[in-house]
Amino acid sequence: MNIQLSTKVNGNYKDIMRQFDYKLFEALKPSLADMEIVAFTGSEKGDKVHIRFNSPIKAEWISHITDHGANEKEAFFIDEGVKLPFPLSYWQHKHIIRKISNTTSYIIDDITFRGPNLIISWLLYPVIYMGFYPRKSIYKKYFNTIS
Secondary structure (H helix, E strand, C coil): CEEEEEEEEECCHHHHHHCCCHHHHHHCCCCCCEEEEEEECCCCCCCEEEEEEEECCCEEEEEEEEEEEECCCEEEEEEEEEECCCCCCEEEEEEEEEECCCCEEEEEEEEEEECCCHHHHHHHHHHHHHHHCCHHHHHHHHHHHHC
16 A cells, blocks of 8 residues: 655755754654654664554554665655564655755655555555644644744
């Protein structure tokens, strides 16, 4: 299954990519989950993100950054789940910052995921969508006030 969310923000795409750091990751934490960031080593290939959920479920989530890069139109990094909470069986999240102009960009969350079967995957879709949709307003506030 695939979900794509696109958010227009102020800022040059390369400057925005440099701000994908621990501070932004903290700002993006879901408000309804009791979650702690165990490790966040960055947004470049070889880095790691480790999250521990304490409620509403107890679970560990570990993703590795498997690729990153930039060209004259966009910058990106990709995290892939290596330890996922049940019922996720596959996770890939492409974080893309696409240039609109020198002062505006799109932040695109391109998420591909699977559950153990198609029915579970379909049931996960609205949960994951609603979990990531609030990022749109967080991105707008974060980048339109500090950029």
